[in-house]
Amino acid sequence: MTDTVISTLSQTHRRPWFWAFVASTAAFGATLLLTEGRGGGELLSAALTFAAFSAIVGIGQMFVITLGPGNVDLSIPATMTLAGTLSLKFMGGDAALILPGLGVALAVGLGAGTANYLLIRFLRIPPIIATLSASFLYQSLAIWSNRGLRIKPPSILADFTTGATLGVPNVAIVGLLIAVIAWIILERSIYGRWLSAVGQNARAARLSGVPVQLMFAATFIGSAVLASLTGYLLASFSGGAALNMGTEYLLISIAVVVIGGCSIAGGYSNVPGIWGGALLMFLIVSMLNSYGLGAGVRLIMTGTIIIAIVAAAAGKESSA
Amino acid sequence: MNGNYRILLPVLSLAVLMAAVFYLQPRAMSYFGLNLLFNLAVPIALATIAQMMIIMVNDIDLSVGTFVSFVACVTATFLNDAPLIGAAILAASILAYAGLGALIHMRQLPAIVVTLGMSFVWAGLAVLILPSPGGAAPAWIRTLMTVKPPLVPMAIVASVGIAALTHLLIMRSSTGTLLRGVGGNTRAVLRAGWSVTRLKAGAYALAGFFGVLSGMSLVGLTTSADANIALRYTLLSIAGVILGGGEFTGGRISPVGAVIGALTLALAGSFLSFMRLSPDWQIGAQGAILILVLAVRLVFSRRSARVEG
Numbered sequence: 001m002t003d004t005v006i007s008t009l010s011q012t013h014r015r016p017w018f019w020a021f022v023a024s025t026a027a028f029g030a031t032l033l034l035t036e037g038r039g040g041g042e043l044l045s046a047a048l049t050f051a052a053f054s055a056i057v058g059i060g061q062m063f064v065i066t067l068g069p070g071n072v073d074l075s076i077p078a079t080m081t082l083a084g085t086l087s088l089k090f091m092g093g094d095a096a097l098i099l100p101g102l103g104v105a106l107a108v109g110l111g112a113g114t115a116n117y118l119l120i121r122f123l124r125i126p127p128i129i130a131t132l133s134a135s136f137l138y139q140s141l142a143i144w145s146n147r148g149l150r151i152k153p154p155s156i157l158a159d160f161t162t163g164a165t166l167g168v169p170n171v172a173i174v175g176l177l178i179a180v181i182a183w184i185i186l187e188r189s190i191y192g193r194w195l196s197a198v199g200q201n202a203r204a205a206r207l208s209g210v211p212v213q214l215m216f217a218a219t220f221i222g223s224a225v226l227a228s229l230t231g232y233l234l235a236s237f238s239g240g241a242a243l244n245m246g247t248e249y250l251l252i253s254i255a256v257v258v259i260g261g262c263s264i265a266g267g268y269s270n271v272p273g274i275w276g277g278a279l280l281m282f283l284i285v286s287m288l289n290s291y292g293l294g295a296g297v298r299l300i301m302t303g304t305i306i307i308a309i310v311a312a313a314a315g316k317e318s319s320a
Numbered sequence: 321m322n323g324n325y326r327i328l329l330p331v332l333s334l335a336v337l338m339a340a341v342f343y344l345q346p347r348a349m350s351y352f353g354l355n356l357l358f359n360l361a362v363p364i365a366l367a368t369i370a371q372m373m374i375i376m377v378n379d380i381d382l383s384v385g386t387f388v389s390f391v392a393c394v395t396a397t398f399l400n401d402a403p404l405i406g407a408a409i410l411a412a413s414i415l416a417y418a419g420l421g422a423l424i425h426m427r428q429l430p431a432i433v434v435t436l437g438m439s440f441v442w443a444g445l446a447v448l449i450l451p452s453p454g455g456a457a458p459a460w461i462r463t464l465m466t467v468k469p470p471l472v473p474m475a476i477v478a479s480v481g482i483a484a485l486t487h488l489l490i491m492r493s494s495t496g497t498l499l500r501g502v503g504g505n506t507r508a509v510l511r512a513g514w515s516v517t518r519l520k521a522g523a524y525a526l527a528g529f530f531g532v533l534s535g536m537s538l539v540g541l542t543t544s545a546d547a548n549i550a551l552r553y554t555l556l557s558i559a560g561v562i563l564g565g566g567e568f569t570g571g572r573i574s575p576v577g578a579v580i581g582a583l584t585l586a587l588a589g590s591f592l593s594f595m596r597l598s599p600d601w602q603i604g605a606q607g608a609i610l611i612l613v614l615a616v617r618l619v620f621s622r623r624s625a626r627v628e629g
Binding site: 130134295297 | 432440446555603604606610
């Protein structure tokens with residue numbers, strides 16, 4: 001099978017992880033070069049904040065992609081939008097409902113993840129198509145419940161998501177905490193071992209007693225729950241849920257996983273790389289912005305840089 | 321599952337959906353009604369064929385939507401004002417696709433990421449060419465797309481033509497067999513002495529070619545373009561290939577099925593706006609239809625497994 005060839009080739013997955021951070025630092029430096037060192041703190045905290053959103057959905061996507069070829073969660077944007085919309089509507093700006101509101105958001109994620117899994121399991125639909133068709137339903141639900149209204153988050157919650165503790169943005173702290181937990185789960189728990197086993201060879205894993213179906217269920221639900229958490233935080237951060245708030249996170253969630261150096265063929269994952277990729281995605285855009293490039297050039301450069309990083313990382317792999 | 325059987329389900333699901341439309345609105349059973357229902361089917365069918373070429377070699381193209389948008393922008397500007405330059409740009413973009421195919425194979429890159437990156441590039445180029453919606457469709461494309469053949473509307477004639485042509489190319493020619501072989505067993509094709517790099521470049525070039533046709537026909541229908549005109553084609557084209565009985569791996573695809581899958585999706589879209597369903601639920605209903613068809617497919621494949629096994 002070609003999958004196993006690709007997986008063997010990508011065994012030296014630590015390298016691209018390293019390169020994501022090197023490239024992030026370079027982009028950061030290039031931006032500061034232009035401003036002659038001013039605004040470094042602001043740029044860093046903005047980068048940490050926005051990278052946190054990408055990193056949280058990226059971690060969910062990473063778990064799914066690690067399950068093996070063909071496993072991608074395309075419902076992340078719709079789940080984010082639905083969770084953001086419903087939870088803000090539920091809270092209605094009332095500070096007393098912040099925690100129940102979070103509960104509503106996470107319940108949306110739980111529901112979406114379960115629905116995704118059931119489609120994959122019982123209708124045997126390929127995950128790409130299952131999450132895609134399901135995301136149409138979630139998006140419709142969000143449109144229906146949103147009705148063009150923009151409900152503001154409770155002010156305490158808005159202050160929390162835009163604020164900082166000891167100079168580190170609160171959202172980034174949440175993102176880092178989730179990354180640490182994800183790392184422990186992946187590297188130190190039986191779930192993490194099983195996840196890699198399923199991703200490397202699902203049949204061998206099943207024969208050796210790994211509860212493969214349970215792994216799929218847990219992973220797709222986990223991804224949706226992380227997406228709903230991001231939706232809740234992002235909606236509070238930006239002063240209300242918007243119907244298109246999740247759109248860009250579809251590409252970003254996949255891009256950070258790959259730039260971070262996880263194998264797209266599954267079986268190999270790493271958490272620090274997700275943060276590296278997320279920081280890089282934000283810093284590239286802000287670097288190109290500060291050099292005064294138009295939207296068109298910025299998009300072209302972003303795409304070219306993604307391809308260049310992947311091509312360079314792959315070159316390392318095949319020479320190893 | 322044998323090849324003839326594979327085509328049965330897409331045909332059936334299209335037939336059932338059409339029957340439902342005719343039952344709800346008997347007046348749709350006319351030249352004008354059909355024209356309305358399948359209005360946007362041709363560009364979707366061509367984009368689906370483009371996606372199928374990539375899925376055929378075990379890859380997936382996440383840039384179809386932005387590429388078609390880019391082509392639409394070129395068609396509505398350069399191809400209209402300076403046909404030679406326009407044609408050169410489109411030819412270069414097909415070459416770019418071929419180059420990507422070769423790059424992906426030579427460096428063993430994940431296609432999903434490379435095409436993801438390319439989707440940014442095409443989107444950027446489209447924004448540069450056409451910063452705000454506008455442009456005009458070249459007269460000859462407009463005429464071609466709005467021609468009214470006797471008996472059956474243009475969209476259906478064109479779809480049958482596309483299906484027949486790609487069927488001959490992919491299922492009946494020796495090149496097509498080789499290309500499917502790359503998806504089925506790359507190593508076997510390599511050992512038989514073929515250059516897989518060249519074959520992959522060829523498959524990608526074909527995808528680029530059909531993507532170009534899709535963008536041109538889209539502009540012929542809409543008469544103008546914008547940089548986001550076809551973004552949803554990425555997902556539609558993947559869904560179309562799968563609805564048509566294709567599989568993500570193993571070079572198992574069906575050009576006729578893919579065209580029928582695209583028609584089903586186009587019909588589902590028209591059907592819903594036809595039913596005056598609240599716009600809130602239109603996307604959702606499209607998702608539901610997709611799930612429904614795939615559920616039926618499961619019943620079919622289970623039955624066939626019982627018959628064969």
